Amino acid sequence: MDWDKLRIFHAVADAGSLTHAGDKLNLSQSAVSRQIRGLEESLNTTLFHRHARGLILTEQGELLFDATIAMTKRLDTASARIRDSEDEVFGELKVTTTTGFGTLWLVPRLPKLYEQYPDLKIDLMLEERVLDLPMREADVAIRMKEPSQADLIRKKLMMIRMCLFATPDYLNENGTPGDIEDVKDHRLICQNTDSNQVGAGLNLVQHLMTYDIRSTLTVNNYYGVLQGVLNNLGIGVLPDYVTEDFPDLVQVLPEAESADVPVFLAYPEELRHSQRVSAFKDFVQEEIISYRKQLRDKQKS
Structure with missing residues (x-):
């Protein structure tokens, strides 16, 4: 099977368009089309359904695309290993x-x-x-x-915990909770319980929510939670490593921590x-x- 035709087929299948594939390969649309027709003739099958909005792979085309994806990844791996035989890191x-x-x-x-x-x-x-x-x-x-x-080669880096943090300005204005039941009088900033997050963090948030908290701000990632805390919106559930780069943050209710999370x-x-x-x-x-x-x-x- 002609590798050049497979390479062009892969680009067309990935782009879903003869024109876009041609732009990527620096070939004209007609040259790309000829290569695809030649490949289809050599295989005696139709690889694409053609319609006004572009190209859709046929069942046979899907099978070939899966094969070219695997081939491309193996070639990338080989190329990476060859480059990595050098001493320089690039x-x-x-x-x-x-x-x-x-x-x-x-x-x-x-x-x-x-x-x-x-x-x-x-x-x-x-x-x-x-x-x-x-x-x-x-x-x-x-x-x-x-x-x-x-x-896979794997190495355990550290253990982290999800904790409650607030800024000194927020606590000066709103008071510091003395026990976990006091969180109901503060705005809690955390990840939404429906969002993807580590199980330990989710368990902590679900436990805090049982205290009938009056106001919340939920975000789908910890970066958003941190921004809410830094802007004095409330008390946030954040990983403990944030204190390295934000040493002014105050940990609230140290007893209200998640279980250890391995990294x-x-x-x-x-x-x-x-x-x-x-x-x-x-x-x-x-x-x-x-x-x-x-x-x-x-x-x-």
Whole structure:
């Protein structure tokens, strides 16, 4: 089977349009169309349903597209491994983590990584969905539970807890709750119980909601919760690591904490020798060590 025709087919299937695929491949629409017709003739099948709004894959086209996706990912893996045989750290690194951890912890620390490796290109995917690392949807993942996928190297980074925080200005104006029942007299800022979040955080929020709280602000990620707290809107449920970058926040009702939440870093076994993955892993571990030291120093003082 002609690889050039498969490559063009993959681009058309991905774009859903001969014109858009041609733009991506620097080919004319007629040249792309000829290649697709040639591929269909060689396979003696129809790969696309053609209509005014674009192209839709036939059942046979779906089967071929699944195959070209797998081939493309294997080629990307091979290319990455070849590049990673060099000593220099460069090229694209696809990292996935949760919106909360990515926005509140990881992104503020990335300048240090770029200072070390200015030619690194990080594609950061912040979402609660667990991406498939063996299928190379991402190179590295930082998740709030141990990954269950096979063929992964995983390392436990730290334990975190969800706690209640407020600003000194808010507490000066509205008072500090003395016990957990007092939260009903304050505005609670938290993730919506229907949104994707770690189970420990959800359990804490559900427990707090049993106290008939008079006013709430619910957001679908911790970054939004933090912004609400910083703007003195109320008391927020946030991961405890926010105190490293926002030391002025006051923890309210220390007894009202979630259970421990493990944080894991994972990557595919086949990237064990990747220079980019190693550089990112070492950077994250160094930042975690620094965070733990700061936490111990704070507890001693």
